[in-house]
Amino acid sequence: MEASICPPEVVDAAAGAAVALGGYAAALAWLKAAPDGDPAANLLRGRIHMALGDPQEARLRLECVTISGDPGQRAQAELGLIQAGLKAGTLKGSDATTRLEALAFRWRGDETERATLRLWMDLAExxxxxxxxxxAGAALFRYGGPTATTGALLATLQSMLVAALSPGSGLPLDQSAGLLWDYRDLAPAGNSGDTLAYVLANRLQDAGLYGRAADLLDYQLQQRAQDIETGPLSIRVATLRVLARTPDQAVxxxxxxxxxxYPAGMTADRHRVEAAALTLLGKPADAMATLQDVxxxxGIASEIYWRERDWTHLIATGEPLLPAPRNLSDVGQAIVLCHAIALSMLGRDAALDRLRGRYAAAFTNLPTAPVFAMLTDTRTPVDPARLGKAMTALPSATPAGDVGDLIDRGEAAMQALATPPPATPKTGARPAKAPGTA
Known part of the structure; x- marks a missing residue:
């Protein structure tokens, strides 16, 4: 069948097959039978002239398609024009990227989109x-569909990501965090990917960006950690949530x-952090229930009762915690002094006298001796000002250990969010929420 009497679609198909085989002369011969303004034929003519090293003629043909073609043909023509401009040196890489980005936004779902994203990625590299x-590469990987080059593409993207997040890349911390979060599905599998996330999370935590560190590790927790591995990671993420002023998310x-x-010890650690979060949420009863089997x-229970001004339970819980009088540590001093405050608040003078007799000698050479003497002096009526002064002099140590420190830090963070910090903050004192004179 002669080309001159073939239907246009047959001509285009034959010419396209010839182009695919590299037979450009044969393709041009077939295209002589197509109308000069046929968009499909002009797309092929543009491709042929590009391949033959004539970007100017290719550009003329493709520009016609941008006027007369359907949306898909216009998208192909725009891609061809960008390629022709780059080949001729008449189009800057930055301008080409802008046009490729716009093309990728408005045309999706076929080989034109895949070629657009690939060229965009290559120019950026x-x-x-x-x-x-x-x-560009992530969009190609996520939406371009599986091809013979998908594996190589993923390896390239992972190498880029690892290099960008390495300590020597010079990328600011917030940008590093943004990159890993945006492309977390591209992170390497196994230990290398986990290490990448953990190192960045450590940097975020050191910078006080607790929420962003928690977000990053929570993704690891949900997508990568399995079974018992979730135990330590859940404790860390929950701790970060507390420090990020979101104890509800920790719970x-x-x-x-x-x-x-989980193993018993890991379960206990999880309950301790949960109790801290519940305390900060103003749910002491729930916190105590969480500690029931811990x-x-x-020590944690006494800290919670202290903060809630529950003097009766504080005395009952704290009695067994009272240390031996010899060589009182900061924690030991805090336990004794808090016990004395609780007894004072309940007016238990006899118990205060016994406490004074037991610990008076131990406090003699300690900086807190005046506070102990004031609190245990039953001859002087309970004075709100006296108790307030005692509060500011208490050691910052707590029998709750790390959990008490976590509650302190979480509470300080929440207070900083709610109110401006004082002009001259006090140091070395018990938390501001500790008992006053109700």
Missing amino acids: QRNDTRQALR RLLRRTAPIR PNAR
Whole structure:
């Protein structure tokens, strides 16, 4: 069948097959039968002239398609024009990237989109623009569909990501965090990917960006950690949530991961952090219930009762915690002094006299001796000003250990968010929420 009498679609198909085989002369011969304004034929003519090293003629043909073609043909023509401009040196790489980005936004779902994203990524790599390269490459990987080159593409993107997040990359911390968060699905599998996330989370935590560190590790927790691995990671993420002023999220996370069977010690650690979060949420009863099966939880319980001004329970819980009088540590002094305050608040003078007799000698050479003497002096009526002064002089140590420190830090963070910090903050004192004179 002669080309001159073939239907246009047959001519285009034959010419396209010839182009695919590299037979450009044969393709042009077939295209002589197509009308000069046929968009499909002009797309092929543009491709042929590009391949033959004539970008100017290619550009003329493709510009016609941008006027007369359907949306898909116009998208192909725009891509061809960008390629022709780059080949002829009449189009800057930055301008080409802008046009490719616009084309990728408005045309999706076929080979034109895949070629657009690939060229966008290649140009970004040439300019060492990792952010743009990852943006284009990630879109190609996520939405381009599986091809023979998908594995190589993923390996390239992972190498880019690892290099961008390495300590020597010079990328600011907030940008590093943004990159890993935006492209977390591209992170390497296994230990290398986990290490990448953990190192960045450590940097975020050291910078006080607790919420962003928690977000990053929560993704690891949900997507990568399995079974018992979730135990230590859930504790860390929950701790970060507390420090980020979101103890409610800490509680939800710990309860979400509760069905897994953890070793007893790990379960106890999870309950301790949950109790701290519940305390900060103003739910002391729930916190105490969480501690019910936690061994050696008296110190945490006494801290909670102290903060809630529950003097009766504080005395009952704190009595067994009272240390031996010899060589009182900061924690030991705090326990004794808090016990004395609780007894004073309840007017238990006889118990205060016994406490004075037991510990008077031990406090003699300690900086807190005047506070102890004031609190245990039953000859002087309970004075709100006296108790307030005692509060500011208490050691910052707490029998709750790390949990007490976490509550202190979480409470300080929440207070800083709610009110401006004082002009001259006091140091070395018990938390401001500790008992006053109700």
